[in-house]
Amino acid sequence: MLKKNQIKQMQVIYWSVFTLLLLVGLASMLFAPKITPLISWSVGEIEQFKTIVVLFTMLGVPGAFYLHNYQIKKIDKDAQFHIKVGQYKMGVFIKIIVIEVIGILSSVGFLITAETYFLYLYVIAFILYLYIMPISSKIHEVLVVPEFEYEEEEDDDEEDKGEINFKDINFNNN
Numbered sequence: 001m002l003k004k005n006q007i008k009q010m011q012v013i014y015w016s017v018f019t020l021l022l023l024v025g026l027a028s029m030l031f032a033p034k035i036t037p038l039i040s041w042s043v044g045e046i047e048q049f050k051t052i053v054v055l056f057t058m059l060g061v062p063g064a065f066y067l068h069n070y071q072i073k074k075i076d077k078d079a080q081f082h083i084k085v086g087q088y089k090m091g092v093f094i095k096i097i098v099i100e101v102i103g104i105l106s107s108v109g110f111l112i113t114a115e116t117y118f119l120y121l122y123v124i125a126f127i128l129y130l131y132i133m134p135i136s137s138k139i140h141e142v143l144v145v146p147e148f149e150y151e152e153e154e155d156d157d158e159e160d161k162g163e164i165n166f167k168d169i170n171f172n173n174n
Helices: 002-038 043-074 081-113 116-131 136-143
Strands: none
Touching: 002 081, 002 116, 002 136, 043 081, 043 116, 081 116, 081 136
16 A cells, blocks of 8 residues: 555645646736736846756756666665655656746746747646656556566577577578
């Protein structure tokens, strides 16, 4: 039961953050025409904010995926399943947080400037967020070690050494 609770907890957090991201995006689209005239940023300030969001996106997303994969590689194959799920959960949370921050920054950027550039970044973050959905079957596929593993046989055949036996090759096309 513990493993089902951990997976369910991961999914509840995912969908809660999904709802928050969706609400922030919709609110920024609805209120941008009303708030943008009230805030006057110079062109330099807007470009600087764009640069910050783009850099965070370009460095954050690959970094989050790298940290998640690193977290998976650190998982002990002999550990109990609930321990594996706990370690997997940390990697998923890293990805959730990074993509959520990108989505919120881009929606705030759209809210302040009403530039479609930020809207496009929000859509990209939203699609990435849908991509990282924690699905039970995917979690089991990543964490469960197959019951049997293929062991290499130690034969002295020439094929096992990577050598080609030209006697077995038929050079005739007939």
